[in-house]
Amino acid sequence: MSELVRNATPAAAEGPEHVTEPTQYDAILLASFGGPEGQDDVIPFLRNVTRGRGIPEERLEEVAHHYRAFDGISPINAQNRALQIALQAEVDRRGLNLPVIWGNRNWDPYLADALREASDAGHKKLIAIATSAYSSYSSCRQYREDFAMALDESGLGDVLEIDKVRQFFDHPGFVEPFIEGVREGFAQLAAEVPDLNLETEVEVLFSTHSIPSTDAARSGPEARGFGEGGAYQAQHLAVAEAVMLAAESSAPWQLVFQSRSGPPSMPWLEPDINDAIAELPARGIRAVIIVPLGFVSDHMEVKWDLDNEALTSAAEAGLAAVRVPTPGIHPAYVSGLVDLVLERVQATPAAERPAVTKLGPWYDVCRPGCCENVRLGFKPAISGLAP
Template identity: 75%
Template sequence: MTAYDAILLAGFGGPEGQDDVIPFLRNVTRGRGIPEARLEEVAHHYRHFNGVSPINNQNRALKAALEAELAGRGINLPVIWGNRNWDPYLADVITDAHAAGHRRLIAIATSAYSSYSSCRQYREDFAQALAATGLEDEVHIDKVRQFFDHPGFVLPFIEGVTQGLTDVAAAVPGIDLATEVEVLFATHSIPSTDAARSGPAERGFGDGGAYAAQHRAVAEVVMAAATPSFVDAGTAVSWQLVYQSRSGPPTMPWLEPDINDAIADLPARGIRAVVIVPLGFVSDHMEVLWDLDNEAMETAGEHGLHAVRVPTPGTNPAYVTGLVDLVMERVNDVPDDERPALTELGPWYDVCRPGCCENVRLGFKPALAGIAP
């Protein structure tokens, strides 16, 4: 059992005005040698929304929802919010937390899956923030387990797919949901080398590593729960795992298929409608608003497909409650066999395994909440 002083809500961060866009993108890509011309290409996604990423306001809303849930349950844990790539920066909020007397923080990263960018990089940034502030010996940061298959994260997607199929049936008269609809579970693509090293090597997840395996497992749970009322026994609604938001050079293999390529292939199979599920995302940030609501929807229209996009968890009550439950698992040292997990892969580890989620290009850097390296 651990007496934590506060909860650290750790976000990615995003620009909040036109002047912020390029400096923010430089922060995100620092050390990767990305040319300014490429940053300008990405910047137009943000400029389309007046230079404002929705992610900061979403984390403000999530912070408020967590505070309300904690207060309603009589849990006296303040919530502090810090970002990896934009204000409020992790180092600043950790400094403020230390000044307020907080010494043991339990972090919630706004990412549910195992990979370098979605888990280990957060842990490295925690270590870097403590080193930058000189607080390595005074502030301790743990992290809740990866929550990809926690009911609080999964239930909003079950609700979303159920409603999405309902909407398709109403919008496309006579459509056969068993043969003419495809459910596309979308997540951020990552380099294939990073994917292969996601999760503990000893688990043997294959080429896509734990990252792909976790997404597939959750998609199976969602489909099993959401679709039986729409199709006859012995049949199933078709689905696949697709990827989006690739940003690497063409010579570097990334996880595929891209969602737009997958959509383009569907009419040849007789598919008339798609339900797009942003399974890899906890909220409707830029990759959802641009890559799905803009580009993927446009691709679907070009191929004559009716398309609906289901919500991310956001501040869904089940998700907020689930995040607090994850914190309290650590506070109360709940045994593994009493921790909820909707797939056979979980419950995941409180402390990341040795060598978990290596970035092949950067190697291992100091990281908290795990076993070295």
């Protein structure tokens, strides 16, 4: 059998959209972004995040104050430790012999160290779960590139096979916590503002990380024809619609963006959540429900950009506001991640895989040219057909 996908197991090596052969893995690789765990870590961490982009030190200092407001400690590492424990408990509960090994892209424990840990324990076939649900360069392909770099850095490229679960934006386990959160958000607003009309005076803002428009346009397979926002925007819109339908609400809603970091001259996805909030009172909106739809846990972009900046914007606009929780270690989310692993272990047919939108279930092996970074070009990556 030919091998078209780097370091893939035999079931994925030829690049099928969905695998049709069961695979017995040795371990689960939980991969995340990483974050600083003290004031001295902040600038080195930001240098890791922005390496190769020529970001000046003064710009890093501007971003650093977000972390310094939390004593230099990003919440994300504690959240990943909790997720690792919860995943291991669910794996054990189901009787699967799969240790969960955690590694980060940008801070300790690094991915290369996680691969060494796996290899030292005798594990050769890994199934990776990245803590990012959607298709784009930063949320999918960059993980796949970092896996390839970690294989090279660790010297284990001839030893390890690594597959990656599909993007899980519309898996029920990821979506259910947001449905619960929106329902509870409406209930909370009804209690706090008794005369509020929940169908006409509340707007639901589904928020996700903004990305450069050029990257958005190239997210997902070009053949799917998603348009200017690419698969990234299409996936978020489809999930938001599914959440509102399941929450049985006809309130107005929109997809908004946050946390942009590029220069003003570079187009990024809009509208910014704070700009969107400022326009709501003129339309008769008296309250907002903020749904961090693009995020799996309450890390810095949620704690600072939403809980600080967006809620402040809502208060300045005179709006009552509720921020919905992220999945975190919600039982449905944790169980759903294990379900994604079992799809590959059991080679579950695509027609039997759950998806709450018509866009999924997404691909086991990323398609050629998927999620290109226009500025950086294509680098070697696993779990996808070249380039």
